[in-house]
Amino acid sequence: MDSLLITGGTPLNGTVKVSGAKNAALPILLGAILFDKKVIFENVPHLRDIHTTKNLLETLGFETNFENGCMEVCQKNTISSEAPYDLVKTMRASVLCLGPLLARLGEANVAMPGGCAIGTRPVDLHLSALEKMGAKFSLDNGYIKGRCQKLHGAHIQFDFPTVGGTENIMMAASLADGETILENAAREPEIVDLANFLNSCGAKISGAGESQIKIQGVTRLEQKNPYKIMPDRIEAGTYLIAAAMTNGEVRVKDCPYHDMEALFDKLRACNVILEIEGDSVIAKKHQELNAVDIRTLPHPGFPTDMQAQFMAMLSICKGSGIVEETIFENRFMHVPELKRMGADIRVTGNSAMVRGIPSLTGAPVMASDLRAGAALVLAGLCAEGETRVDRIYHVDRGYEGMELKLQSLGAKIKRIKGE
Numbered sequence: 001m002d003s004l005l006i007t008g009g010t011p012l013n014g015t016v017k018v019s020g021a022k023n024a025a026l027p028i029l030l031g032a033i034l035f036d037k038k039v040i041f042e043n044v045p046h047l048r049d050i051h052t053t054k055n056l057l058e059t060l061g062f063e064t065n066f067e068n069g070c071m072e073v074c075q076k077n078t079i080s081s082e083a084p085y086d087l088v089k090t091m092r093a094s095v096l097c098l099g100p101l102l103a104r105l106g107e108a109n110v111a112m113p114g115g116c117a118i119g120t121r122p123v124d125l126h127l128s129a130l131e132k133m134g135a136k137f138s139l140d141n142g143y144i145k146g147r148c149q150k151l152h153g154a155h156i157q158f159d160f161p162t163v164g165g166t167e168n169i170m171m172a173a174s175l176a177d178g179e180t181i182l183e184n185a186a187r188e189p190e191i192v193d194l195a196n197f198l199n200s201c202g203a204k205i206s207g208a209g210e211s212q213i214k215i216q217g218v219t220r221l222e223q224k225n226p227y228k229i230m231p232d233r234i235e236a237g238t239y240l241i242a243a244a245m246t247n248g249e250v251r252v253k254d255c256p257y258h259d260m261e262a263l264f265d266k267l268r269a270c271n272v273i274l275e276i277e278g279d280s281v282i283a284k285k286h287q288e289l290n291a292v293d294i295r296t297l298p299h300p301g302f303p304t305d306m307q308a309q310f311m312a313m314l315s316i317c318k319g320s321g322i323v324e325e326t327i328f329e330n331r332f333m334h335v336p337e338l339k340r341m342g343a344d345i346r347v348t349g350n351s352a353m354v355r356g357i358p359s360l361t362g363a364p365v366m367a368s369d370l371r372a373g374a375a376l377v378l379a380g381l382c383a384e385g386e387t388r389v390d391r392i393y394h395v396d397r398g399y400e401g402m403e404l405k406l407q408s409l410g411a412k413i414k415r416i417k418g419e
Contacts, residue, residue: 001419002396004389004403006380007412008362012248014409015280018236018255019045019400020069020229023305024190026093027167028197028229029053032062032073033100034175035201040226044071045400048393052091056083060097070226079104085111085142091397095123096164098146099172102135108146112139125165129156133169133176153178153217161186161298166213167194173215174203182213188299189259193230200227231256234305235399236281237263238374241309242406243283244272245316245382250409255281262302266292266310270317289313291321291356298327308334308375315343316382317356324351334372337365341379341387362387367394374399381411388416 020043030053032039044050044066054064054071061079065072081101088094088111101108112123123144127137130146132154138145153176158165166186171194173180185191187209195208201223204216231254243250244267257264257276264274267283269292275282291314296304304327314321315338325331332352335345340363344355362385367373373395380387389395392415395402403413 001390002392003416003418004377004380004392004395005414005416006362006377006387006389008360008381008383008385008387010246010381010410010412012243012246012250012381012406012409012411015251015253016239016405016409017253018231019043021190021193021232021234022047022049022398023188023232023234024193025050025229026053027096027171027190027194028227029057029071029073030093030096030100031171031194031198032057033060033079033097033104034171034221035223036075036220037222038072038074039201039223041071041073042069042226042228043231044069044229045232047400048397049091049093052087053093056087056094056097059084059087081105081107082109083111088112093164095126096168096171098126098144099130099168102130102146102148103151103172103175106148106150108144110144112142112144123164125158125160125162126168129154129158129165129169130172132156133172133180151176153180155181156183158182158184160184161211163188163191166191170194170205170213170215171198173217174198174205174221175219176217178217180215180217182215183211185211185213186298187211189230189233189256197227200224233259234303236260237306238309238378238399239405240267240272240274240281240283241313242378242381244270244285244289245313245378247285248409249282249284251280251282253280255279257281262300263306266294266302270313289317291317291319291354293322293324295324296327304328304331305371307331308371309378311335311345311352311354312338312375312378314354315345315356315379316358316360320353320355322351322353326350333368334375337368337372337376338379340365341383343379359384361385364388364390367391370394370398377402377413381406381413
């Protein structure tokens with residue numbers, strides 16, 4: 001397995017461009033299942049999860065071509081209804097093929113998903129919603145087996161604003177008979193991006209980004225122009241924090257700052273200067289970083305995908321801050337690794353008290369999931385001495401060329417190839 005070797009203490013300076021959003025690209029690419037003709041996507045990031053999605057589409061019977069950030073997907077012959085375990089086990093977002101397969105074929109055999117070990121993230125909300133649309137499910141040897149004659153519209157009330165559930169039902173309902181209404185829908189920008197893509201191809205979706213979404217089913221979708229994936233707000237936020245932690249000044253280009261208000265509010269409260277210029281945001285320290293409290297919430301609240309990176313910054317802030325995680329029950333797996341670097345963190349239930357120290361110390365650490373890995377890289381950038389981050393395949397799932405982008409900003413970081 002590859003590792004990242006980081007020598008900390010160098011301020012980051014320069015410009016870094018944000019890649020396409022992983023969390024938008026995955027459902028949009030799987031939305032290609034809904035089409036019987038070629039679809040083309042632009043600004044697709046080169047990530048481990050993207051290549052897994054590409055392999056999954058090919059397994060299902062689609063031809064793909066992916067180069068220079070552009071992916072073409074076209075139905076080859078007969079579509080398979082089976083998403084095999086060998087692919088699905090590495091990426092939880094694979095379950096997003098369930099709705100499109102049911103809408104196109106009337107059947108789907110999808111292995112129970114895997115992915116980051118940050119919580120259970122059950123798919124029962126997906127299944128109960130699809131059942132209201134006419135699907136029937138059974139569990140057989142680790143596979144979710146779904147069948148339906150033809151999906152129909154339904155009035156669906158989510159118990160929790162599930163991002164994946166909202167995306168899955170939105171795609172399925174696009175080709176269903178009649179109108180589907182989603183209540184307590186997730187409001188993330190990536191859901192708006194999915195709706196924009198589908199609407200550009202003839203779907204009739206209104207309300208994306210709000211708690212109620214209405215989808216009027218159509219008989220067919222067809223793309224007229226290539227669709228450009230939105231920039232990644234989580235990647236952007238990670239580099240903004242990196243600038244502050246290293247006492248540098250970084251221009252983050254293609255920064256979707258309109259979707260980052262909760263993070264910006266907390267960064268400014270920590271004494272981070274954020275200057276907006278066109279499509280860029282410049283981040284730098286104003287004075288000593290001050291600790292604040294954060295509480296993760298569904299969008300437009302503070303994103304859970306920024307919690308680990310923000311905690312890494314809190315570990316060197318003046319004072320103490322409380323981090324409360326309300327989305328995933330197992331998302332403090334980075335805490336023991338940060339403590340190996342000297343961080344003063346105490347976890348009680350779903351809350352962590354972080355007492356800032358003057359500086360972290362380099363150490364060998366291990367990424368347990370995608371955002372934990374990013375947090376450890378940030379910690380290594382500002383730590384005294386050398387840090388080795390193992391299991392960075394997690395980082396590769398969500399950050400395109402992270403070490404190369406950091407090198408361009410002056411960071412002393414290199415990839416160590418594993419066996």
